[in-house]
Amino acid sequence: MITCKRLSQCTLQDALIAWNKGFEGYDFDMTLTLEAFLNRLVFENLSPALSILAFDGTEPVGLILNGVRSIDGKNISWNGGTGVAPAYRSKGVGKRMMEEVLSIYEKEGVHTATLEALSHNNRAIKLYEKMGYQTADQLVHLGYSAPLTLDPPALTHDIHWEKPHNLAEHSFCSRLIPWQVQWQNIRDxxxxxxxxxxxxxxxxxxxxxxxxxxxxxxxxxxQCEAHPEHENKEDVLKSLLHEAFAFSNKADISRTAVNFPRAHSVCGILEDEGFIVKAEQVFMVKEMTA
Structure with missing residues (x-):
């Protein structure tokens, strides 16, 4: 019989076992040490009190990590990882855990629930759709590891370097964006x-x-955005990209654009410079309350 417990009620060793078993056979090596697992919880603002483990008897066989934060006065949740041990997949464990998580969201007054899933992970996407999630956007990771040559456009503006929290008062685009790219997660x-x-x-x-x-x-x-009313948004984006990606530094370093909407102008600019798509995801949303 499958039972669910809050991560805060479980041992860290059980949580680590659930994570490593849950992501066996994943597209990327998701294996973590205990230290790396703890760092993930901290750096991604994930809550042990809101996350769950699934057990078959005393054996941990799955988990869902969760975080909740207030954005513009509304509680927004994020599913930061759903994993089920290989022997328990396609046996209703994922559905059982999702039901438990949605119940937690309701108790926490979550307005909007969000998550990301690899675009080709049809099994997971179908489960999320059954639970009421809808695809809100197509996301890509773009990467490049060679010297870059993009010349900055002639500028009529200055670039100021600030701390991430300053975006809270300057952002003029939608706040409903993937959790991992929100400024609260990029403190350093x-x-x-x-x-x-x-x-x-x-x-x-x-x-x-x-x-x-x-x-x-x-x-x-x-993130990289130009004011929607600016007459030359592309030049604004190019100048920001030039500074953010250190185009003047010809060193052979890795440069990655994380979770950008596929239709975003930044993707076209970077692909013209040689960036390639490393991964594709769907951004899914479920409206919990009116």
Whole structure:
């Protein structure tokens, strides 16, 4: 008999077993150490009190990690990982866990539930659709690992480097975006503001990674937007990309655009520069309350 418990009521070892078993055979190696699992909870703002483990007797056979935060006065939840041990797949364990999670969302006053799933993971997508989720967007990860040559356009604006939390007051686009690219999850990143005549006309959110010798090894881009009313949005985006991705640095480092909508102008600009699609996901949403 399958039972569910809050992660906060379980041992960390059981949670780690559930994670590593739950993601066996996944497209990417998702195996974690205990330290890496704890870091994932912390850095992605996931809540042990709102996350669940599934058990067959005393054996952990699945889990769903969850986070909830308030955005514009509404509680938004995120499913930060659903995994089921191989021997228990297609046996209703995922559905059982999702029912438990949706019950938790209701108790927490969640307005909108969100998640991402790999685009070709039809089994998972069908389960989420049965639970009331709908696909809101198609997402891509774009990557490139060679020197870049994009020349910045002639600028009529300045670029200001700020802390990520400053985007909270400057963002002029939808706040309902994938959890992992929200500024709250990029605390050690950098916000770039394009400012023209005292007005913010665009922004980007990025993070630089360094190796053990302190050398720049990679750059992640999470958001990049131009003001929808600006007359030359593409130039604003290109100037932000030039700064965020250190185009003037010809070093052979990894550069990745994370979870961008497939139809976003940034994708076209980067693909013209040689970036390629590394992964595709769907962004799914379920409206819980009116």
């Amino acid at each position: 990143g950098e916000a770039l503001l394009a400012v023209e005549k005292g007005k913010t006309i665009g922004y980007a959110l990025s993070k630089r990674k360094y190796d053990e010798q302190g050398k720049l090894s990679g750059i992640l881009l999470f």
